[in-house]
Every structure is written in structure tokens, then in C-alpha cells.
Amino acid sequence: MKNPFIYGETVSGDNFCDRALEMEELVTDIKNSQNVIILSPRRYGKTSLIKQVLRKVEAQGILTFYVDLYPAINKGKFIEIYAGAISAGIPGGVRKVVKRIKEYLPRIIPKVLMDDQSFHLEFEFDRTGSISPNIDDLLCAVDKEADRQNKSAVVVFDEFQEIANFDDDEIERKMRSVFQNHRNVSYIFMGSKTHLMRDIFNNPNRPFYKSGKHFPLGKIDHKELSFFAKKKFSGQNIVIGNNELNRVLDSTECHPYYFQMLCNVLWELCMDSRVITKDDIRKALDILISRESSVYIAMWEELTIKQKNLMVALAKEESPEVFSKKFLETYGLGLSSSIQKALKKLLKKELIQQENGSYRVYDLFFKKWIRRTW
Ligand SMILES: Nc1ncnc2c1ncn2[C@@H]1O[C@H](COP(=O)(O)OP(=O)(O)O)[C@@H](O)[C@H]1O
Ligand SMILES: [Mg+2]
Structure with missing residues (x-):
């Protein structure tokens, strides 16, 4: 029997949970040709969600284009x-x-x-000369196709922050100036990478400043x-009581990815007993932490002593005031000016995330590993 809890790939259909309100709002935005900035930490x-939304609007006659920029290492x-x-x-x-490609992208x-x-x-395409004309052609292509078909269109740029790694801001500038004339394209x-995304959209010196509606995506209800x-x-005749379910939700902080991961292991563990107990949850957490521990050790060894101390402190406290005297003294972190640098480095490595003015360890099982080990 196939494990019904899926993680590490996009989920759809029966494997996709809720997000009804978010879907409704995004469908409306797309129909209004609204530009939207969707921000959330990894694996939320x-x-x-966007792939579900694209399927929905496509069925309603809107042209859909999905662009995964994760591998876009250069222009x-x-x-x-x-x-x-x-x-x-x-x-x-x-x-x-x-035929259309030859027409829209003649070079x-x-x-x-x-x-x-x-x-x-x-x-x-010819990479020896200037590639700028190709960029100009590309940025107009979707609008031309929408015009030709007399339809609206939506273009999704996933992992958009990667454009910040290019040699210059040509694409960013051109996108901003060209896209604002596309009345039928959302x-x-x-x-x-929230810090990079925030800089692209909230920095008055960058082309995309104030250029769309912000849509912060939270966890699932x-x-x-x-x-x-x-x-x-229950589809597999496995029983889980409310207390146990709450424990699973608590220990994964309702994070969709970690929730699926823990349920996936629980499902394997309880295939025979058909009942999930508190003890099974503890065992499942142990399995997950020890399975990932070699990765955690490798990450840990890359850190400086200051960064390690800070990670321990952030793993042990919920939403601490990181610059407070008490926090700094309790964990022997020295002066607040010196942890500023460590925080920046950890953010860049994506080991921690900024949330409501505080910081937390991003990977929940890494957090548990740190708590147990140090
Ligand atoms: N709506 C959802 N229903 C069920 N699981 C989800 C849902 N959204 C995310 N997940 C879980 O989180 C994982 C990461 O989802 P993904 O869409 O790749 O996130 P992101 O693009 O934000 O990194 C999925 O593999 C799945 O385990
Ligand atoms: Mg993604």
C-alpha cells in the first residue's frame, strides 16, 4: 500500500489540503490581472498552491505560464x-x-x-553578441499571445529572488517597465528567501518597489x-485520537512539510497495530531526527563557535528578544553588535528565519536535534 503522506514534491488533488481562501483570493487576483507577490519560507x-490555482484558472479559459527560476543562475x-x-x-x-515561438522570439x-x-x-541562441534583444522579445511574448487569443493570461515566476544573482539588474528593470503595460496579464x-524578496519589492531604489499586491502565505489552518x-x-484503517493528533500538530508547529513528514513515518510505524499512540509519535520523531542527523552534523560543523552558540540559544527559546541583556548573558553571546553579524550569516545560510521581529531555527527537526544534543 502506498504511503498517503507525501513530502518533498508538489502535492495536488487528494494530497492537497485546504487553502480554499487563498485559492479564491488568487483566482480573483488573476482574473483582475493583478500582480501579486507571494512570500513564505521554504516548504510552506x-x-x-499556485499549481492548483493555475489548473483552476486554465479551466476557466485563462492562459497559464509557470516559470521556475530556481535554476536561473545567469541571464x-x-x-x-x-x-x-x-x-x-x-x-x-x-x-x-x-510557429508562434519563431514569430515572438525571432532570434x-x-x-x-x-x-x-x-x-x-x-x-x-547566439550568446556571443548582446542577448538584450532576446530579453526584450521574451518579455512581450505572453502579452502578444494573450492579445492574439483575446484572453487573459497569468505568468508565475517561482523562486523569483534568483534574479538578484544576475550580473546586473537589466532583467529586473525591463520586466518592471514592460509588464506595467500588459493590461491582460497577471x-x-x-x-x-524572504530577505532577498523583501529587498526586491520593498527597497525604494529597486525597480520593483511597490509593484504588486503582497500576499504572505501562512501555514495551513x-x-x-x-x-x-x-x-x-482512516482511509487505511489507522486510528488516531484527538490528543495524539494535537501532539503531531504541536510538534510540527502546523508546518505542512514537517507535518506530512511525521505522518508519513507514523503511517509506516502503525501499519500493523492500526492505532497511533503517544509512544509511536515519540518513536517517529526519534526516527526522523536520527535519519537526518548526518545532515545536521555536516551543517553544524560549518558553523563558527559564535553561530553555534546562537543556534543553541534560538533552538531553546521561543521568540526571544535577541538583543536583550538577559538573552545575551544567559547564552554567553557577548555584545549585541557581534551577534548581528552571526544572525546575518545564519539568515543567509537559511538556517534561521525572521518572524514577527524575532528569529527562529527554520528546520524543526534540526531544532529538536540541537535541543537534544547541546
Ligand atoms: N496544501 C497542502 N496540502 C498538503 N501538503 C502540503 C500542502 N502544501 C504544502 N504541503 C507539504 O509541503 C511540502 C512542500 O510544498 P511546496 O509546495 O513545495 O512548498 P514551497 O513551494 O513553499 O517550498 C509538500 O511536499 C507537502 O508535503
Ligand atoms: Mg516551491
């Missing part, structure tokens, strides 16, 4: 990725798509790759998560 469910790669997303989003057979040579049932395109910018998990367990 941005990609899963050339950006061109390839965006061109690929445009060709994937144009409805129709291979001939029609190639790019598409190469058709056939799979069993489907096809996709790869692209070649652009959605999603990102996990705990009642919905409970209902989801109960249904999945």
Missing part, C-alpha cells in the same frame, strides 16, 4: 527557462507552438524534442490539517 506550500539560463515556459503555455500542437532557434505522447522545446512573483490527516489515516 507556495508551489503546490542566458533565464532566457532558456522563460522561453521553455512560454512554449509550454501556448496551447496547441507542435507545429503551431513552433532564438527552437529544437523540438519528442517524448512518447508529448513534446517540448529546447532553445539555442504576473505572480513567488519567493522563499490546524483544523484543516487535522481533518486531512484523520481522513488519510
Whole structure:
């Protein structure tokens, strides 16, 4: 029997829990051609949510384009990725798509790759000269297709903060100036690296300053998560009581990814007994922490002594005032000026996240590992 709790990939259909309000709001935004900035830490469910939303609006006749910028390490790669997303989003057979691509992107040579049932395109273009004209063509392509079909369109840029790594801000500047003329296209910018995303959208010196509606994505409502998990367990005749369920929710802080991970292990553990006990939850947590411990040790060894002390302090306290005398003295952290640097480094490594003015260890099981070990 297949484990019904899935993590580490986008979830859809029966494996997708709730998000009804978020979906409704995003569908409305897209229909209004509103630009939206979706921000959340990693693994809160941005990609899963937006893919559900895209399926929904596509069924209502809106053209959809999904651009994953995670691998966009430079402007050339950006061109390839965006061109690929445009060709994937144009409805129709291979001939029609190639014809449109040649028209919209005249400086790019598409190469058709056939799979069993489907096809996709790869692209070649001259990288020796200026690639700027290619960027100009690309940024207008979706709007042209929407015009031609007399439809609205939506373009999602996932992991948008990667554009901050390019040599210069050409793409950022051009996107801002070109996109604002596209009346029938909604652009959605999603990102996990909150400090980079905030700088792109909240810094008055950057092109995207005040350029869309902010949509911070929170965790999933705990009642919905409970209902989801109960249904999945009972579908396999495994019983989980309310107290045990609350314990699972508490120990994963309702974080969708860690919740799925813990339920996944519980499901394996209780396949025979068919009842989940407190002891099973403890065992499942032990399994997860020891399974990940080699990764944690590797991460730990990369840290300076100051960073280690700070991680221990953040793992042990809930929302501490990190610059308070008490916090600094309790954990022997020295002067507040020196932990500023350590906080910055840990944020950059994505080991901690900033939340409501405080800081916390991002990975819940890493946090538990630190608490147990140090
Ligand atoms: N709506 C949801 N229902 C069930 N599980 C979810 C949901 N959203 C996220 N998850 C869990 O979190 C994991 C990460 O989701 P993902 O969409 O990749 O997040 P993000 O794009 O924010 O990093 C998924 O593999 C799944 O285990
Ligand atoms: Mg994602």
C-alpha cells in the first residue's frame, strides 16, 4: 500500500489540503490581472498552491505560464527557462507552438524534442553578441499571445529572488517597465528567501518597489490539517485520537512539510497495530531526527563557535528578544553588535528565519536535534 503522506514534491488533488481562501483570493487576483507577490519560507506550500490555482484558472479559459527560476543562475539560463515556459503555455500542437515561438522570439532557434505522447522545446541562441534583444522579445511574448487569443493570461515566476544573482539588474528593470503595460496579464512573483524578496519589492531604489499586491502565505489552518490527516489515516484503517493528533500538530508547529513528514513515518510505524499512540509519535520523531542527523552534523560543523552558540540559544527559546541583556548573558553571546553579524550569516545560510521581529531555527527537526544534543 502506498504511503498517503507525501513530502518533498508538489502535492495536488487528494494530497492537497485546504487553502480554499487563498485559492479564491488568487483566482480573483488573476482574473483582475493583478500582480501579486507571494512570500513564505521554504516548504510552506507556495508551489503546490499556485499549481492548483493555475489548473483552476486554465479551466476557466485563462492562459497559464509557470516559470521556475530556481535554476536561473545567469541571464542566458533565464532566457532558456522563460522561453521553455512560454512554449509550454501556448496551447496547441507542435507545429503551431513552433510557429508562434519563431514569430515572438525571432532570434532564438527552437529544437523540438519528442517524448512518447508529448513534446517540448529546447532553445539555442547566439550568446556571443548582446542577448538584450532576446530579453526584450521574451518579455512581450505572453502579452502578444494573450492579445492574439483575446484572453487573459497569468505568468508565475517561482523562486523569483534568483534574479538578484544576475550580473546586473537589466532583467529586473525591463520586466518592471514592460509588464506595467500588459493590461491582460497577471504576473505572480513567488519567493522563499524572504530577505532577498523583501529587498526586491520593498527597497525604494529597486525597480520593483511597490509593484504588486503582497500576499504572505501562512501555514495551513490546524483544523484543516487535522481533518486531512484523520481522513488519510482512516482511509487505511489507522486510528488516531484527538490528543495524539494535537501532539503531531504541536510538534510540527502546523508546518505542512514537517507535518506530512511525521505522518508519513507514523503511517509506516502503525501499519500493523492500526492505532497511533503517544509512544509511536515519540518513536517517529526519534526516527526522523536520527535519519537526518548526518545532515545536521555536516551543517553544524560549518558553523563558527559564535553561530553555534546562537543556534543553541534560538533552538531553546521561543521568540526571544535577541538583543536583550538577559538573552545575551544567559547564552554567553557577548555584545549585541557581534551577534548581528552571526544572525546575518545564519539568515543567509537559511538556517534561521525572521518572524514577527524575532528569529527562529527554520528546520524543526534540526531544532529538536540541537535541543537534544547541546
Ligand atoms: N496544501 C497542502 N496540502 C498538503 N501538503 C502540503 C500542502 N502544501 C504544502 N504541503 C507539504 O509541503 C511540502 C512542500 O510544498 P511546496 O509546495 O513545495 O512548498 P514551497 O513551494 O513553499 O517550498 C509538500 O511536499 C507537502 O508535503
Ligand atoms: Mg516551491
